[in-house]
Amino acid sequence: MNAYQPAAAEHAFILFDVLRAHERLAELPAMAEHADNGLLTQVIEEAGKFVGAVIAPLNREGDEVGAQWKDGAVTMPPGFRDAYQAFWQAGWPSLACATEHGGQGLPTVVEAVLHEMLNAANHGFTMAPGLLHGAYECLRHHGSEALQARYLEKLATGEWLATMCLTEPHAGSDLGLVRTKAVPLADGRYALSGTKIFISGGEHDLSDNIVHLVLARLPDAPPGPKGLSLFLVPKLDEDGSDGRRAGPPQARPAPSGGSEPHEVGSVGVRTRVHCERIEEKMGIHASPTCVLRFDEAAAHIVGEPGKGLYAMCVMMNAARLLVGLQGIGLLDAAWQKANAYAQERRQMRAPGSASRSGEADLIALHPAIQRILLTQRAWIDAGRAIAYRTALELDTQKHHPDASRREAAARWCSLVTPVLKSAWTEQAFTGASACLQVFGGHGYVREWGIEQHVRDARVAMIYEGTNEIQAIDLLVRKTLPDGGAALQALLAELGHGLHDPRAVEALARFGDFVREALPANSAHTAQADLPYQLADDFLRALALLLMAWAWERIAAAAAANAHTHAAHQAFWRWVWPEFEMRMAIMGTTLVTPPA
Structure with a gap:
């Protein structure tokens, strides 16, 4: 199947029509010169061209050849060194780094879009530059002047x-x-x-x-x-x-695609x-x-x-947002393959079609296939809105002149980052598996490429803090110590953007649970393990509330452009009901704790 191709227009729609990123950036003196959606759109388009033309075509061979170890040295798959050299020399790693360190000073959210594209195109390749920005920020904040003089620009540029x-x-x-x-x-x-x-x-x-x-x-x-x-x-x-x-x-063999020994x-x-x-x-x-x-x-x-650990946390927090973006990108790559296949594969007549003439036998018309594809689309687009909003909040936290806005931005990033990392990496794996199902038996065969996404996606649930640890971080470390005050403030903020009665009622129930049920039960020493029992369900429930907030924004932006978004109803029909299940599990666990 053809390689992943970034769709810059879809990224721009979420960024500018849904999140109004240019208006948010205009509030930040350090970013005001970049608050131009024309400029940022051009950067995103060029990023998409580079990723689609240079990085994506290496994905399959990178998987089949792999990195090779011999006598302590590692040789990367064919074409990887040339691609990376082109990548850093074109300035892509330095998008959001400070200009005094060789960077371009662009908003963090542009870097987020780039990394989503890169991970969708070639997860193995993107693992190499994935820690660059975190290492740069760590050294920038905690390194001595001598270390910064020697290493900061090299890391900022990606050299x-x-x-x-x-x-x-x-x-x-x-x-x-x-x-x-x-x-x-x-x-x-x-x-x-x-x-x-x-x-x-x-x-x-x-x-x-x-x-x-x-x-x-x-x-x-x-x-x-x-x-x-x-x-x-x-x-x-x-x-x-x-x-x-x-x-x-020591001299090592010439890198793939190179002519001189490195x-x-x-x-x-x-x-x-x-x-x-x-x-x-x-x-x-x-x-x-x-x-x-x-x-x-x-x-x-x-x-x-x-x-x-304090110094390293700068690096880990940056990495966790990027892993959340990995989940979104990998799911999008799997969806692209499955959607393209469904538009070409012909089988039995779709239910409701009068005959086999025309395109009535395309599997894309079958309700079961439509449900798979629309459900993954619901996760992808909501995930983008939440992740890009988080990246915007990172810039707000750094640069907003109002201390209360900086505090609110820090709260959003602290609470939402573990949700992104956990929920969207899990969906990348389960969703890629669902996309494989669209191919039937062909999906299980390496020739079609979809099985690689399933294998690649699985690791994102484990590294940078397992998903279970993300859930514990959210509930035990960030919600219970302050009695849920920070989370209640986040819920109030989400409430300003919710109008659908299903979401409004659910938000109130979740808030009541945080305010009343959790403190009452977690206070008992005999039930001290209850928060750990509930953490996964708690995180998933918050993820669904964030998705409801995102989909109201997405649907409103689409309507303003005289469009409808098919995945909007898919979210309410096939994703949202999980909220009731998670609330029921938490309620049952609190009433009848494990013996």
Whole structure:
């Protein structure tokens, strides 16, 4: 099947007609010059052209060939290095970075649109630059002047790529168990030793250097998460004066599509960071998921000792929004394939058709197929509206002159980001599976490409904090401690945009539940585990309320343009009823807690 193609007009409709992004940006002095929907539309259109022409065609071969590991080096699939070099040299990684660091200073929401397109086109490829902006923000806020001078522009432009090294074989979700050690050196640096696993892009030949941001523990650090510090370890270091090096610069084979060998030592001395292997995975074969061993690697501390998680949170929060966008993009890519197939595949006459003449036997006319496709469309478009609104709130949080607006924006981002990450990555997997169903037996065959989306999408439910952790974060960490005050403020904000009586009544019920049922039950020590039992259902119920808000906005914008949106009714018929189920589960659990 043909590769994914971005539809810039659909992104622009959500951004400008639904969210009125240009009006929101005009309120921000730092963004006012970009509050021009003509300019932003042009950027989105050019992004779509680049992604469709350069990145999307590599997706299938990237899956089939995969990243290849040999003797500690990783060679990316054919065409990937050339594509990445074209990507960063064209300025795409630097869209939302500050101009003083080599960026373009554009709104965060434009970067969000780009990353949705990239993930839809080629999830494996996009894993490489996916952490760049988070690493940039982390270093920008917590790095020393010397580190910023050396690395900030390289990360802002994407010339060098970055990793986030948290997980260890025994320490996944519980980072307090991290054992990697950092021992001070005489020159102010640290010798870092330990093993990290599941490191996306830990080794590759896309960029001339890789900047690793690593959680580790100083010798006198207390146990648990408060004892963690953050360190920067480059793959290649300009300063090799401490003698800690893995040997002389090594030549590796010419990258795919290149003609000259890529010298490992072309940027500096190779540090003692070893890629011991890459994982054989269910999906995203083009993304090398590495086991990295740090063998007294020379490292630089980022931020204050013992505040590594605080510094790393900047990176993790940015990554979680991008993973939510992964879910939306992957679902859109699966939908595109299924919709195209349904418009061509002929089988039995559709119910209600008088004959087999004309197009009456296209499976796109069958109610079962229409339900699958419209349901996924309902998730895609609502997800875009919520994700793009979240990206706009990130800019508002940074730049709005009114402190109360900055506070409201921070509240939105804090509460909505885990919902996006969890609900839309789950829908990417279940929805891609539903799109595979449209193909029948052909969907299970690799030739048609839809099965890759199912495999690729599954990982997004796991990394950057599993979906269960996102739900716990929303309910246990962000709702219960303040008695639900922040969430009630968010619900009140949503209420201003809801008019459909179904949504208005549901919003009131959910608010009552937050205000009355949760505090009354969670206060009992014997039922202290109840919030953890309810967290998934709680998050899903809020996701559906956000979708109701989004669909009222989308339907109104479509009507203003004399259009109707077929997926609007699909949302109310086939998606919305889940709200009643989630509320019923929570009510039953509170009344009769598990023995």
